[in-house]
Amino acid sequence: MRNILTIAGKELRAYFHSPIAYLVITVYSVVLGFVFYSYVALYVEQSFRMQMMGGPGPMNLNEYIIRPILEGFLMVVLLFLLPLVTMRLYAEEKRSGTIELLLTSPVTDLQIVLGKFLGAVALFLTLAILTFLYLSLLFVYGNPNAKPLLAAALGFVLYGAALLAVGMWISSLTKNQIIAAAVSMIVLLLLYILIWVQDYSPGRTGQFIANLSLSNHIDNFAKGVIALPDLVYYLSVIGLGIFLTARSVDALKGRP
Amino acid sequence: MIQVEQLTKRYGPTLAVSDVSFEVQKGEILGFLGPNGAGKTTTMRVITGYLPPTSGRVRVAGFDVVAEPIEAKKRTGYMPESPPVYTDMTVAEYLAFVARLKNVPRREIKQRADEVSEKCAITDVQKRQIGKLSKGYRQRVGLAQALIHNPEVLVLDEPTAGLDPKQIIETRELIKSLAGQHTIVLSTHILPEVSKTCQRVVVINQGKIAAVGTPEELTRRLQGFETVLITAEGPAPQIRQALERVPGVKQVEPKDTADGRVTLEVQAEKGHDVRAELARAIVESQWRLLELRTSGLSLEDIFLKLTTKDLSEVSN
Numbered sequence: 001m002r003n004i005l006t007i008a009g010k011e012l013r014a015y016f017h018s019p020i021a022y023l024v025i026t027v028y029s030v031v032l033g034f035v036f037y038s039y040v041a042l043y044v045e046q047s048f049r050m051q052m053m054g055g056p057g058p059m060n061l062n063e064y065i066i067r068p069i070l071e072g073f074l075m076v077v078l079l080f081l082l083p084l085v086t087m088r089l090y091a092e093e094k095r096s097g098t099i100e101l102l103l104t105s106p107v108t109d110l111q112i113v114l115g116k117f118l119g120a121v122a123l124f125l126t127l128a129i130l131t132f133l134y135l136s137l138l139f140v141y142g143n144p145n146a147k148p149l150l151a152a153a154l155g156f157v158l159y160g161a162a163l164l165a166v167g168m169w170i171s172s173l174t175k176n177q178i179i180a181a182a183v184s185m186i187v188l189l190l191l192y193i194l195i196w197v198q199d200y201s202p203g204r205t206g207q208f209i210a211n212l213s214l215s216n217h218i219d220n221f222a223k224g225v226i227a228l229p230d231l232v233y234y235l236s237v238i239g240l241g242i243f244l245t246a247r248s249v250d251a252l253k254g255r256p
Numbered sequence: 257m258i259q260v261e262q263l264t265k266r267y268g269p270t271l272a273v274s275d276v277s278f279e280v281q282k283g284e285i286l287g288f289l290g291p292n293g294a295g296k297t298t299t300m301r302v303i304t305g306y307l308p309p310t311s312g313r314v315r316v317a318g319f320d321v322v323a324e325p326i327e328a329k330k331r332t333g334y335m336p337e338s339p340p341v342y343t344d345m346t347v348a349e350y351l352a353f354v355a356r357l358k359n360v361p362r363r364e365i366k367q368r369a370d371e372v373s374e375k376c377a378i379t380d381v382q383k384r385q386i387g388k389l390s391k392g393y394r395q396r397v398g399l400a401q402a403l404i405h406n407p408e409v410l411v412l413d414e415p416t417a418g419l420d421p422k423q424i425i426e427t428r429e430l431i432k433s434l435a436g437q438h439t440i441v442l443s444t445h446i447l448p449e450v451s452k453t454c455q456r457v458v459v460i461n462q463g464k465i466a467a468v469g470t471p472e473e474l475t476r477r478l479q480g481f482e483t484v485l486i487t488a489e490g491p492a493p494q495i496r497q498a499l500e501r502v503p504g505v506k507q508v509e510p511k512d513t514a515d516g517r518v519t520l521e522v523q524a525e526k527g528h529d530v531r532a533e534l535a536r537a538i539v540e541s542q543w544r545l546l547e548l549r550t551s552g553l554s555l556e557d558i559f560l561k562l563t564t565k566d567l568s569e570v571s572n
Binding site for chain 1: 301304305306307308326327329330332334336338340341342343344345349353354356357358359401
């Protein structure tokens with residue numbers, strides 16, 4: 001455990017000693033701020049309109065603000081931002097030769113992989129905290145349900161961790177950070193839009209492929225529901241990413 | 257301390273190291289000599305556990321590097337050819353990180369880092385970012401990193417590559433001072449390095465061991481015959497004749513004549529030390545002996561001999 005934390009700490013430190021952390025956090029907060037503002041503005045406008053037409057009181061905050069924020073545009077933004085977080089994890093170590101230090105130290109491959117993954121997740125957690133800081137502003141002005149928000153937070157972190165696990169694996173396949181980032185974005189985007197298959201092929205195959213999509217499993221969490229299939233899906237992606245990374249680190253050793 | 261038994265390493269179809277066996281005793285400095293691409297780095301990477309061997313066994317301090325990698329790695333310090341440094345860290349941060357990675361107890365980290373910094377003369381750059389250091393300093397940080405957990409075995413891949421002459425001498429002195437407490441394997445393709453620092457040499461070429469021995473042993477073994485240079489005052493032709501009569505002498509060749517002094521190169525048969533007889537021959541004839549010395553093959557000559565094609569001759 002100490003080894004894992006040592007490596008995680010090193011990764012986190014590297015993020016904040018390079019522009020990456022600041023770039024990712026800045027871009028994310030700008031987008032988040034805008035998205036949050038838009039939904040709140042829309043909510044306010046619609047609530048007024050409903051009341052003028054003699055409808056019921058204020059609409060449900062969870063349904064009209066939290067859910068659309070957590071399953072919409074913001075998720076797509078993460079598809080492009082998180083590869084910037086994972087791109088250097090292995091590519092940089094391979095390029096600079098520091099991978100030799102890690103692999104000749106008394107730590108296992110799995111400890112290295114987990115350490116790097118945790119480091120990346122820690123950076124992502126700052127994004128998650130920002131997000132839920134915004135969302136908890138709603139408690140000041142309205143009264144959303146807290147429990148669905150917790151489920152949504154869990155879903156958000158799992159979704160991000162899944163993206164990071166895939167990105168880390170792709171980073172372990174190359175020495176070039178740009179390639180690592182670009183390929184990760186493409187792979188993640190494909191995984192995200194896989195759900196479209198459902199529209200054209202509604203049969204069992206279509207259903208199966210759609211279920212592999214990253215975007216197919218956010219909805220329940222955003223609604224505040226923790227469903228076992230979604231939980232299993234994200235945990236499997238994370239596990240697979242870590243496993244494949246460990247394999248690819250092992251395969252490094254066969255080469256000069 | 258290190259046992260390498262019939263080590264073979266293939267990269268796909270390429271044979272990088274073939275059937276290499278050698279041992280390193282505790283406290284010894286072993287030099288790994290060979291041209292670029294001979295398999296030095298590969299062998300070292302197997303010893304450090306970075307690469308698994310295709311076949312054969314490597315044990316470090318009694319631990320098999322494949323079966324018990326963690327135990328073996330705990331006892332090994334490794335400096336790759338290019339120092340494995342994180343350029344965005346300061347020297348102090350880097351050493352602290354490596355110390356934690358190598359399981360140095362938390363309380364001792366500071367003290368160990370100070371010790372190795374002083375040994376490697378990097379105390380004055382502790383607060384500097386590694387990326388902004390010169391090549392020489394980076395190399396020393398690389399060495400400090402290998403020493404931080406006080407390993408029994410040190411593996412240094414071309415430790416003096418890219419240093420200036422003064423730094424090279426300092427590094428050699430440092431390495432020599434480490435022998436005894438550490439068992440050291442170092443590789444180089446620069447010859448004087450070996451004769452200056454190492455107690456034993458393994459010459460490797462095209463993945464195979466070409467020769468093993470002390471630098472002196474190698475010199476002796478490779479000379480087909482002993483060569484002695486003599487300078488004396490007297491008539492050249494007579495001296496030459498007198499020397500040719502000495503038993504064991506194969507050939508005498510005049511090298512230089514000036515001011516009544518002659519210099520001759522005498523070649524004796526292998527294994528014959530004819531120096532005493534040569535001196536007596538000259539002195540008995542009332543000539544004046546000015547100088548008498550053996551001219552050993554330089555390591556350069558040996559290296560060339562070993563790594564060009566005369567391998568068959570050497571292995572006999």
